Amino acid sequence: MNCDITDPDAPIAPPEPPLVSTSQLGGQRFWTVSRHADVLAVLRSPQFQSVSAEERIGRIAGRAGQDFGNLLALLRGTMIFQQDERHQDSRRRVRALIEEAIARWPAARLQAEARRIVDALPAEPGEVDVLPALAEPLPCLLIGETLGLSPALCLALQKRALAVTQSWLSSTALRDLVRLEAEAAELRTIMRANYAPGWRIGRLAEEGSDDAIDTALFLLLAGSHSVAGTIAAALDILARQGGLQARLRQDRALGAGFLRETLRLAGPLRRLNRRVAMVETEISGARILPGDLIVLPIDRAHHDPAVFAEPEHVDPARQGTVLLAFSMGAHVCQGRVLGAQEAEAMVLAVLERFTLRPGRERGALLAHEDWRTFCRLPLLLGRVDAGAEASLPTARDVAGSCPRHCPDTLDHARNQ
Template identity: 30%
Template sequence: MGLIRTVGKTVAARLASTALARFVLRKAGTRALSLLPESALVPLRRDGLEPVAELDRISAGAPVTKLPIPFGVNVWLVTGYAENKQVLADTASFSNDYTHLGEIIGGQEHSPGGLGFADPPDHTRLRKLLTPEFTMRRLARLGPRIDAIVADCLDRMAASSDPVDLVEAFALPIPSLTICELLGVPYSDRDEFQRLAVARFDLFSGAGASIGAISESLVYLEGVVKAQRADPGDGLLGMIIREHGDDVDDKELAGLADGILTGGFETTASMLALGALILLRDPAASALVRDDDAATGPFVEELLRYLTVVQVAFPRFARRDLEVGGARIGAGDVVVCSLSAADRDNALVGGSPEFDPTRRPTQHLAFGHGAHRCIGAELARMELRAAYPALVRRFPNLRLATPESALRFRKTSIVYGVEEIPVTIG
C-alpha cells in the first residue's frame, strides 16, 4: 500500500487533472489503448522481422524520448542499451507494481501476481521459491523429456499431409508440453494454456482482452494448486508445496504458475516460429545448425538478440524524480524499455544489427536484465537448442508453402510473433 500512497497517487492526480483523462478512465476504460496515436505504438510495430524504421530513427535521436501519449500521462521510451540496463536494474527508483497500470487503463486494481508484477521485498521472497527449480542441475532432468517432445512433434509433422503449419505443429506444442512437464499440470489442458497466453499479449484486441485472459488463467491455476496441495506431485508446484507448505498461499502460487506459463510458453513459441522462418530463408544458417553441433549455441544467442520477441519490458513507474539518458523523469511517470531497440544499439552490436549466425554471443537483453530477468532463460535455451537442429536434420527439404510476404505477423503485441507458417516437408 505504500506505493499506492506515493507513486500511485501521483499518477492518479495527473490523470484526474484533465477532462480527457477522466473521460478515458470512466468511459473508455480498458479500450484506452485503441485511442493511442500511431506514433505511440512504434515500439510494438515491426516490418516483417525488423523493427519499423521509425524506431531506428527515434533510437538515433536520443536514448530516452517522451512518447506522444494523451490523457495527461507522461510516458518515456528507453531505446539505448545502457539506459535500458539502468532502468531494468534499478528497483529502488522504479516500481513494477501492476496496480499502477490498472489505474491508468481504467481502475483495474487486481494484480495477476507472479514475479513480473511484484516489487521487493515480495519479489525477492517469491523468486527465492522458484530459483532452486531453475538451476542448470535441476533443469537437466528435463533434457531427455524435451528431446522426446521435439521428436514426437516431428513425427506428427512427418505423418501429416502438406502443407504443415509450423506454428501449430512445432512452435506451440514444444513449450506448452515442456511447461506442463515442469509444473506438473495435465497435458490435456495445453490448448487452453495456449489460448489464454496468446490472448493476453495481443494488445490489438484491447487491454480488456488481456486482463480477461489473465483472470481466466488464474481461476484455472488456483484449482490446480488446490489439487496439488492435497496431493503434491513431482513438478514445480508440488516441490514448492512440499518444501514451503503454508509459507506460500494458493493465490501466490497460482500467480507464480501463471507467470511461468505466460513467460515460458508464448515467448518460446514465438522464438521457435520466427527462428524456423530464418532457417527457411537462410540455407547457409540452416546448414550451419544441421552440420555443426558447436554452432547451435551461438546461433540461438544471435537469434535471441536479433528477434527479441519480447519487444518491450513491462512498464516501470518512477518512484522519484531522476535523470536517465539526459531525460528528466518525474515521480509517477511511466517508463517503457524497448528491448528490441536496445538489442540493436551500436553499443552492443558495433553498428551491425543484421542477423549474423556466426556472431560471438552478446550480453543481449532478450530475457531482460536485473532482478526481473526471466527466471526461465536457461529452460528456453534448452528448448531452442534441441528444436532447431532436430527440425533441419529431420526435414532437410523443408520450405515455405506460401510466399513470405503472405505471412501474417502480429500487428501490435508485446510478444512479437507470426500467426502461421505453412511449409512442405518433402
Template identity: 30%
Template sequence: MDGEAIIGQLMTTEGRADPYPLYARAHELGAAAPAGPGVVLAIGHTAANQVLRSPAFVMEDIEARLRADPQLARHTSVTLFGRSMLQRNAPDHARVRSLVASAFNARRVAALRPAVEAAVGRLLDGLAEQGADGSPVDFMDAFAFRLPVEVICELLGVPPQDRYRFRTLAGDLAVALELVQDLDELGAADLAADELTGYFTALVAERLARPQDDLVGDLARIAADAPERISGAELLANLVLLLVAGFETTTNLLGNGLALLFRHPEVAAGLRTGAADPAAFTDEVLRFDSPVQLTTRIAAADGLDVAGVPAPAGTMVLVLLGAANHDPARYHRPELFDPARTDVQPLSFGGGAHFCLGSRLARTEAEVAFPALLDRFPRLAPGGVPTRRDRLVLRGYDTLPITVR
C-alpha cells in the same frame, strides 16, 4: 518523428507488423527520449540495461493502478498478473521468486535436457507423419507450441491430457500484457484468466489431497502450511504466470528462429553440419527478432534520469527491448542477421531482479530443437504464407506453414 509519434506508430497494425524501421528512427533521437507527458523511452542498449537493473525503476504496482483507475478491478486478467511476481516489487517479488527459482537453476535445467530431447523426437515424429504426403503442416501448432508446453507442464505437474488446451487461453490472456488502449479489448483475456485460475484451483486441491513430486504440489504445500510465504491468491497467480510465460515466449523464439532459417539457408546448412553453434544462433535470434519487444518500469523517486532525459517520480519508462537489441552503438550493422557475431547480449529476457527465470530452459529447448529439426528434414521448406500475431509486446507467428517431405 519524436518519441510520442514513434510510440503512436508502434501501436498501429503496420507498426506492430514490422517495428524495426521505427526503432531505427528512435535511435536517431538518442539513447533515450521523452514520449509525451510522464513517459520516457529507453532506446539504447546501455540505457535499457541500466533501467532494467536499477532498483530505482520499479514495476507499476497493481494497488497503485487500481487507485488510479478503479475500473481495472473488473478485469481479472489485469489483477491476476498484478498478483504475480511478474509485476510485484520488493519485498514481495523476492519472497515469491525465491520459492520458484530452484526449479529453474542450472542443475535442474541440465537434468531436464534428456526430457527435452525426447519431446523433440516425439514431435518430429508427429511432423513426419502429418507431412508425409507433402501437404503443409503448421509448425507453430504442431511443434513450436507443443514443445515448450510439454516441458513446462512436466515441470509443473500438469497432466498430459490437459496440456494442449492452453494455447488459445494463454494467447488470449497475454493480451493483458500489451499496451491496451481500450479496456474492452480485455474481454477474452478476462475469460482466460478465470478459466486458468479455476483449472489451477482444482489442481492445487488435488495435489493437497494426493501429493506428487512436482512444482504445483511443492508450492501448494507451502501455501497451505506457511501462507505468509505465499498466499493462496499469489499461488494461483504465479502458477498461471509460470504456465503462460513457460511457453508463450519460447513458442515465439522457435517460430521466429525457423522463419529466419528459411531466409538464411546458409545458416541452416551450418546447423545441419555442425559448423554453426546452436547457442550462438539462438542468441542472435533473440537479438534480431526478440520474442519480447517491450517492457515498462516506473521511476520510484525524484531526481532520476534515463540517459540524461529527466524521469521524475511516477514517470513511466517504456523499455524498447527490440530497439536496444538493434542499437548501432552496441552492434555493428544490427539490421543484419549474423549468428557469427561475438559478445551478443540480448535484452530479450529482461535484466536485474526481474530477469526471466526460464531463460536457461528456453535456450536449452531452442538449442536442442533447431539442429534436430534440420537433421530430421533435409528438405524442410516453407509451405505457405505465414501469419504474425498482431501484437507488439509479445512478437511471434500465429501460423508458419512448412513442408517436411
C-alpha cells in the same frame, strides 16, 4: 501496403536518445529508451522499478463500479509486476522448481524429445504450420511436467493465459477488461479444479493459497509461450535464409549462437514491462523525474549499431555483446538457460530431418504490442538431401518481399 504489428516483416525503428511523450492522463511523462546502453542502465539500476498493470486496472474497476477481482489476482501473480517480499518469495520458489526441471531435463532428454516431435511428422510434410507442429510441443511438455499438468491442458491454459495478457496494455478498453475478467475467473476455476494434494504448483505459495495458482499461470506462460515463440522465430529465419541451414547442419556448435541471434532480431518480446523512475536521474542527457514512466523497446536496442556491427545480419558467431531478450536486474528471466537449451535442441532436431522454405502464405504475429510471437507460421518442409539444399532461398531472395518502409509502424513504435 498492409503494415501493422501482426506483420513479421515490419521494419524496426533505429534506436535514438530518450524520447519524451506526455500522456493525456494527468500529463504523466513517458520516456522511450531504445539505445542499448541506456536500456542496460535502466534495467541494472535500482532507481527504476517495474510497474504493475494492477494499479491502473484497480482504478478503472473503482470508477466503473466493476469487480475485477480475478484479473487483479492474476496480475498480482505475474512476477514481472511484483516488488519486494512477494517478488523475492516467488523467485525463491520458482528457482527451486526450475532447478528440478533442469535436473530432470538434461541435454540428452531434450534432444530425444525434440527428435520424437520431429519424427511424428511425415517424411515429406509439405506445407506445415510449424507453430503447433514443432514450436509448441516441447515447451508445453516441459513446463507441464514441471507444474504437474498434462501437455494438452498446459497448451489450452497457456493460450487462454496469453489472451489475458491483453490486460497488460494501457490501451485496453473497459469492455475488454470485462471480458478478460470472465476469462481470468474461468482460468482460476480450472486450476483449482485440477488441484491435488502434493501438486507441484502448491509449492509456489503457502499451502492452499490461490497465490500458487496465479503464479503458476504466469510461469506456464513465461515458460512455454516465450520458448515456443523463439523456436518459431528461429525456424522462420532459417526458412528465409537457406544458407544458414547448411551452416548449422555442418557445425552444430553454432546452434547456441544462432539462437542468440534469433532472440536479438526476433525475440518473443518487443519491449519489456514498463519501469518507473523512483528518484530524479539522467539518461543520455535527459532529466528524468520521479514518477516518469520508461518504455523499453528491446527490439530497437537489439538493432543498435553502436553495439552490433551490421545489426540486420544474422551472425551465429557474433560474440562479446549483451543480449537484452531475457531482461536484466531484478526481473531477469529465471528460465533463460533452460529456455535457450529447449529452443536449440528443437531447432537442431528439425534441421537433422528437414529443409525449411517460406510457405505460400506469410505467417502472422499476434496482435499484441508486447509479444512478438507468431500466431501462425506456415513453412514448407522437405526431406534433407543435396538437391533441396541447392535450391534453398538466400537472404537476398526473401528480402525482396519485405516492406522496406512503413511510416505507420515507425510512428506506432515511437508512440508506445
